[in-house]
Structures are given as structure tokens and as C-alpha cells.
Amino acid sequence: MLQDNKDLLVHTLAHPHHLPQTETFTLADGTKVQLPDVGVMIIEPSRPTEQDVVLSAGVHGNETGPIEMLNELVGALLDGSLPLRSRLLVLLGNPPAMVAGKRELEVNLNRLFSGAHQQGDTAEHHRAALLERYVRDFFEAGGEGRARYHYDLHTAIRDSRREKFAIYPFRHGRPWRWQQIDFLASGGVETILLSHSATTTFSYFSSNEFGADAFTVELGKVHPFGENDPARLAAMKQQLARLLAAQPLGLEQVDRSRITVFDVAQVINKHSDDFAFTFADDEANFTPFPRGHLLATDGGKAHYVVAEEEAIVFPNARVANGQRALLTVVPVGSDQPFE
Ligand SMILES: [Zn+2]
Incomplete structure (x- = not known):
């Protein structure tokens, strides 16, 4: 039971295909926690909130750094050491690939969104459909008029001259938002790639269908579980914690001269x-x-x-x-x- 050990990652790796049971429990402050599916967690404070946040990692199963960082955030929320003033959907993208230590089992999960999962029948196709459904239900349950965010956290396979970077999905002419670029920069992601075409990535799905501020965020290079240096992700973890707690983000301190924006x-x-x-x-x-x-x-x-x-x-x-x-x-x- 997750309710007992409070470790989503351990729980997910132990049950990568099917949950032994769906779980719902309530934290001391009334926050409601639901675990309706493998690697899917919904956390909702009892008091009213103004924003809906989706955090996903492990869409590529071996990209462990962000998975561990996200799991630490979830642990801090569950043990009450981190306040939550947002509705939160946590998604561990591809649990069987995480167990296998592989990027994917058969096909690249991050090419199967916005309906592309209908073109095939692999485990990844089914997982994409499931992830879409949870994101849709989550944003629709929150309702219109709330701030919506989705940060899909990854690490890259190869070395990079820029350690951390984010892909800003195509906005079909809507302006790019400096507030979001500043937020990413405050978490150490100082390189932004503006995409100019529709894609089948997870972040484009949330951006395009729900108007969320959504990004594919690359946070360094892949390492096996337990071999990541948490210090490299500390700034991003802290900023995500502040976002979840609806605390001031300190974005006025961001030095924009350090930010590089590219066009694809x-x-x-x-x-x-x-x-x-x-x-x-x-x-x-x-x-x-x-x-x-x-x-x-x-x-x-x-x-x-x-x-x-x-x-x-x-x-x-x-x-x-x-x-x-x-x-x-x-x-x-x-x-x-x-x-
Ligand atoms: Zn990835």
C-alpha cells in the first residue's frame, strides 16, 4: 500500500503493470490522495486552489534523474513537509520501461499523443491513451479559468553543450510567455527551443488541447537509478515546490541575459x-x-x-x-x- 510506505517510485516499480488495488486516502490536513492507476497520482487540497499542475517523468523509462526528483517532491507532499496549494496530477510515464531500465519497450511513447496512439497496439500505445485520459479528466475536473501547467521532465541520451533545455510546444500563433521562460530559467533551464509545428509529444498535447503552459524539459544526461547527482536538479525541484505551494517564484531576480531562445x-x-x-x-x-x-x-x-x-x-x-x-x-x- 502506498498509504503505508509513501514512496510512489518504490510502489510503481513493484507493480509496473497492474495496481494490486486502487487507493484513496486523506492526509492530516485533509488533502485527498488518489492512486487510480499504475504511476498515476492525483493530490487535491481540501481548501480551494487556483491552479492545476501536471508533473510527468519517465515517459522515457530510463530517464531516472527527473523521476527521482519528482518522487522526492511527492514524498515531501505526502509527509506534510511541503505545502500544497494546487491541484496536482503526477504521472510516471512508462513504468514497465522504468523497470527494464530502457527508454521504451517497443516504441517511443513521446510520439504517441494527440491521438497518435490510435495507430498501433503496443503497450506504449495503450499507455499514451491512458495518460491522455488522466490529463483530460484532471484539467476538466478543475474547470475553465484556472492556471494550467504541465512540465514533462526528461533527460537526454547524449552529451550537450547546454546541459538543460526546454522545448516550447507550437502555440499556433499565441505569444510565447516570458513568465514561463523566466520560471524555467529560475530552475536552471536557460535554453529554450520554440517549436513551429504540431507534434505528437505529451507537452504539445496539454498545450494544444487544454491551453496549459506546457514544456518538454530536458534536465541533463541519463544515468541509472541511484546514480544521479540531486544537486544538479535542486534548483528545478525548489521552483516546482514553490509553484505547488503557490508561493512567490522570485522571477524578478532572473537574469535574462543568461537565457538563450532558439527557433527550431x-x-x-x-x-x-x-x-x-x-x-x-x-x-x-x-x-x-x-x-x-x-x-x-x-x-x-x-x-x-x-x-x-x-x-x-x-x-x-x-x-x-x-x-x-x-x-x-x-x-x-x-x-x-x-x-
Ligand atoms: Zn526523454
């Missing part, structure tokens, strides 16, 4: 088994290449740097055909709307 320039999808990069397999994220540089070949097609300089992010030649193999980014254009 190219989304290069893999179309054939012959797809190959021209750079080394372990090239770091944000490595720049000059205009005209050949980045990848794909059967008869060649992909070149188009802008004066583009930096590479998330190169992965081993994705399935039709999936994204690379993003490139450029400094943000002056035409982008901010508020």
Missing part, C-alpha cells in the same frame, strides 16, 4: 534504412554547423544546413522510418511574438 529551424525525419549522419555518433547536442554543411543522407536525399549556422539537437539515426531523426535550431527570429 529544421525537423528532419528519417525515411529509409540508409539514413546516416555525417557527424560522429556521439556528437553533442547544440553542436553548430555552417551553411551548406551536409548533415545527413537518406537514400537519395541529402539534408544540408540552410541558415547561416544551425545547431543539432536530438540526433538519433536509429529511430523508426517516418520518425524524427534530428532537429536543428537557430537564434530566435525578431518576428516571434512574446508577452
Whole structure:
């Protein structure tokens, strides 16, 4: 029972496929805790709140740092050492992959949202449908007119010239929000990538369908459970704690000169088994290449740097055909709307 040991991660790893029982219990201050499904927890204070927060980690099962950080936050909420003044939905994305120590079992879960899960029948397809349902029910139960947030926490496979960065999902022309960029920067995430196309990621789903301030947040490099340095995530953990407690976030202290905003320039999808990069397999994220540089070949097609300089992010030649193999980014254009 989670109610007894109060450790969501231990509980989830012990029951990665089916809960022995759904649980509902109440904390000393009246906060209601529900565990309706594997890796799904809803925590609601008894007193009225003004915001609905979704925190997810482990959508890629081996990205353990944010999973452990989120679990510590949940533990502090459950033992009463951290106040909660928000409705909160906690999601551990892919428990069977977490147990297996793998990014995914069969397919990339973070490409299966906004209905893409209907195109297949793997465990990940079913999990995406389930996660969507809990997010929808959670925001709809909170109702319109409340602040909505979803931070989907990840770590990257490869080294990065910028340790932490976040992808700001396409907003279909709505302005990008400095308040959110400042919030991420205050948690140590000082590099922001503005996406300019609809995707099937979890954060785009929450942004697009519920108007949430939602981000895919990359918090460093992957390590096995127990081998993460919590100090590297301390700033983000503290800011999430303040958000959950509806405390002042201190964003007026953020030094915007430290923030770099990029536009996503190219989304290069893999179309054939012959797809190959021209750079080394372990090239770091944000490595720049000059205009005209050949980045990848794909059967008869060649992909070149188009802008004066583009930096590479998330190169992965081993994705399935039709999936994204690379993003490139450029400094943000002056035409982008901010508020
Ligand atoms: Zn990830």
C-alpha cells in the first residue's frame, strides 16, 4: 500500500503493470490522495486552489534523474513537509520501461499523443491513451479559468553543450510567455527551443488541447537509478515546490541575459534504412554547423544546413522510418511574438 510506505517510485516499480488495488486516502490536513492507476497520482487540497499542475517523468523509462526528483517532491507532499496549494496530477510515464531500465519497450511513447496512439497496439500505445485520459479528466475536473501547467521532465541520451533545455510546444500563433521562460530559467533551464509545428509529444498535447503552459524539459544526461547527482536538479525541484505551494517564484531576480531562445529551424525525419549522419555518433547536442554543411543522407536525399549556422539537437539515426531523426535550431527570429 502506498498509504503505508509513501514512496510512489518504490510502489510503481513493484507493480509496473497492474495496481494490486486502487487507493484513496486523506492526509492530516485533509488533502485527498488518489492512486487510480499504475504511476498515476492525483493530490487535491481540501481548501480551494487556483491552479492545476501536471508533473510527468519517465515517459522515457530510463530517464531516472527527473523521476527521482519528482518522487522526492511527492514524498515531501505526502509527509506534510511541503505545502500544497494546487491541484496536482503526477504521472510516471512508462513504468514497465522504468523497470527494464530502457527508454521504451517497443516504441517511443513521446510520439504517441494527440491521438497518435490510435495507430498501433503496443503497450506504449495503450499507455499514451491512458495518460491522455488522466490529463483530460484532471484539467476538466478543475474547470475553465484556472492556471494550467504541465512540465514533462526528461533527460537526454547524449552529451550537450547546454546541459538543460526546454522545448516550447507550437502555440499556433499565441505569444510565447516570458513568465514561463523566466520560471524555467529560475530552475536552471536557460535554453529554450520554440517549436513551429504540431507534434505528437505529451507537452504539445496539454498545450494544444487544454491551453496549459506546457514544456518538454530536458534536465541533463541519463544515468541509472541511484546514480544521479540531486544537486544538479535542486534548483528545478525548489521552483516546482514553490509553484505547488503557490508561493512567490522570485522571477524578478532572473537574469535574462543568461537565457538563450532558439527557433527550431529544421525537423528532419528519417525515411529509409540508409539514413546516416555525417557527424560522429556521439556528437553533442547544440553542436553548430555552417551553411551548406551536409548533415545527413537518406537514400537519395541529402539534408544540408540552410541558415547561416544551425545547431543539432536530438540526433538519433536509429529511430523508426517516418520518425524524427534530428532537429536543428537557430537564434530566435525578431518576428516571434512574446508577452
Ligand atoms: Zn526523454
